Amino acid sequence: ADGDAAGSTAGARKVLVGVTACPTGIAHTYMAADALVAAAQRAGAEMHIETQGSSQVEPLDPALIARADAVVFAVDVDVRDRGRFAGKPLVAGPVKRGVDEPDKMIAEALRAADDPNAARVHGNTAEAGSSTAKDEHFGQALKRWLLTGVSYMIPFVAGGGLLIALGFLLAGYGIALTHGDSGQNNAVYTLTNYTLLNLPPEGLAYYLGAAAFQIGGVSLGFLVAALAGYIAYAMADRPGIAPGFVAGSIAVFMNAGFLGGLIGGLIAGAAAYWIGRIPTWRWLRGLMPVVIIPLFASIIASGLMLLVLGGPIAWLMTQLTEFLNSLSGASAILLGIILGLMMAFDLGGPVNKVAYAFAVAGLGAGSATNVVPFEIMAAVMAAGMVPPLALALASTVLYRKGFTKPERENGKAAWLLGASFISEGAIPFAAADPLRVIPASMVGAAVTGAISMAAGVTSRAPHGGIFVFFAIGDVAMFIVAILAGTVVSALVLVGLKKWVRRRPVDEAAAGSEAAVAAETVGQRAP
Template sequence: MKLVAVTSCPTGIAHTYMAAEALSEAAKAAGHELEVETQGSAGLDRLDPATIAAADAVIFAADVEVRERDRFDGKPTVVAKVKDGINRPAELIERAVAAAAEAPAASTPAAAVPAAGVSPATKAEEGASWAGRLRGWLMTGVSYMIPFVAAGGILIALAFLIGGPEIASKVNGGTFDGHTYKGVSDLTLILNQFGVAGVMFKIGATSFSMLVPILAGFIAYAMADRPGLVPGVVAGLLASAVGAGFLGGLIGGLLAGAIVLQLVRLDVPRAIAGVMPVVIIPLVSTLVVGFVMLVVVGKPIASATNGMTGWLNGLGDSNKILLGLIVGAMMAFDLGGPVNKVAYTFGLASLSAGNLNIMAAVMAAGMTPPIALALATVVRPKLFNDAERKAGEAAWLLGASFITEGAIPFAAADPVRVIPSMMAGSAVTGALSMAFDATSRAPHGGIWVVGLIGHPLLYLVAILAGIGVSAASVVALKSRRILVPSGDAVAAAAPSSRGVVAA
């Protein structure tokens, strides 16, 4: 059969392309033709319309909204999470083939067929569970927010590296020749006074200030399409203005999307219908969500956020170590999935509030799993097949760059042994990072931003300790199973088909 697929994940980096590769290999092994459209951080690798028209069925392996989904109308569709594209590609191929075989001959749109045990995550999916749709909306907002984190956060980190930690206080609200810095037009003044570091800080801070508005705007966009974007962004801006932060952005985005969904369902006269999308919906939805954010939601959330920040800043050493242990374990629990993203977002929120310890612990714990598995493939190569040993070669760089997803090929093949081993090491790293009072001014970058780490030598000790714990644990647990022959072509082609081999 001729099949097409779309893969997409919140970050648009690792999961998107790993799922595409796994599905392609599984289709090839089953004797079918498959072309994949990756909707990653680099944009859409758009399928040819003729290819879509000739396809017998479609697979959506996506955790965020599938863009331009209407191109696939009328095709039998299997909807799954992106992780299932990595872990269970053969099963998704089988379901697509079955859906194509059972599809009516008529050209009317066929209903989407969810994979077993999977909640559809795209906004247009009928019958999706409420939890599944909520997760999809939130992950869509996160996926659009992350590039702002990377650009703004790294620029700020480089500004601190070049200009020193005092650059923030100098630029924020500073004056030069009696003139107060206000906007981008004042970058020339900042350049004259503080040099490149000052300009980098100003640009990075501007990018970073867009995190909450972008998060809220694209949550609303995922819920209600384009009409949700304006009230969602405004809700995010108001959340930032009242100090409600990330949590306020989440609630504001959901609120904006819900209000727009109600407005678009109104039955209005034809004379009014023409101006609904461009005038009435954005006007009414923005007014309502703005009022609710300012009067009802914003202040309580801001108070709760300030209270949590104060509690975190006032924690004693023992509680800080426990917190580091928890966020470290979360980073390795699903290796880039929702739990990992919660821990990372918590680190970002803490960083923006001035608590630099948690971001350091989160980044260190996220670096540990890929490097530990890479080390394990070197120490005991016979415990891994050819595909895993090749993945180990890439995992050194991925781990050093704080791309936790580099551990996914190993976890997909043997989750029962790999995931607990990775959680143990990451928990140790997170706890030690907090115990050593390590700090990070950078929200990303891994080992390459070590110059922005407080107590860098102890920070490296924490990472090495976690790597040692994880590598030793996974080697010990895998030594109790039957070795997989290195030439096992089936295992290399479809790692998800290998169950855990009993001792």
């Protein structure tokens, strides 16, 4: 997303460049980019944004970076190749600030451009290690490290989960069961003993289902290692990747699960970071990032996981799994309510991401005999779909005159965003009226989470909403849960807007809005 190209007045305007990135790389990344570009235009500056989202990244032109007066990072994860911006004045904050306070960030960047004492971009991530900006405290750095790991882990989970679901669709749930006394599951047995030229008795669909199931299982097998590897990468740049992946693999070997991967990644990243800071001879520096740091950081992190920490973490994960498996009835409903409340509390913010990351990380532990992780994922996804769908229902159907014309336009887009499980579709409404939108969203999301958990709905896909219906177990109840929460949220919001006023109503404005609504309906009538 770029601002207006520099024209004849380019010399009089400040040039700003920036990066936006959120853990999932789907909504906040692009919303922040658009908001910052618009804010820069209002401030009379030229703004160019590199969106490091889930789609292909188009890097900023090096020549453009060279002539930039300041840099803006609105990110929840680590910036890729941040060394390109080395030495530039820096304004950094979470991606949500780029959405909520773009004008303030741009104003700070313009001031930083003229301030010789402003915070500046470090040459590389390893140097920055624990800070993106001077005032980033440990809690913020820890959040950034963990969310970086989650953001790189999600594609493994998404692809793997959908392929496993496709395998079940084509070959049935029996594809995961052990084949006779062979010790192999039916997928491995089928792929080992048959080919496309020698199909199994069950036919082509079964064979392709076995292939999809096996590929998906292998993809999910990278979940913990990718989490650990990219946590370490966020802490120590490229030298941390290998120690992190090894520590994550050891966590899998020790049955320590995602918690082991998380801890192993933090240890590997810390070890790689501190080893990289040890003063050394010039002739040895070239070997540090490719040999010395990976070697000794792997020994430290994986050694601790294998000999000291792996056993206790594995025991803790076993206890957690047994606790989750024991949930039924009221306990499961309560868990669904809590997850629903978290998903709607800040619409893609830290609380929402904690619930989502908890669900995604658990997918790797799900199996035919342990479906609770799939139930948690379904509850989280369904609850996250409710806020934008409820706002769409309220603003475009139930109470059009209670919303401004721009809000009604946003409501039309929110139908698709909600159906796709992009909770951020409700942010424009929440930003304008948080004290009514957020509580209403939380009530409906809690209802959806409770119904989903009570009904035992499962999801093997971490994202996609209704469009990954084939990955949903009991898709009918999944839809019922979403519809129930959507209607409840919309009705609560309409009630709050009617009877809980923020300010005196301008009758003329209200009449104007009603006229616009009537005119719009009239134009669309057949």
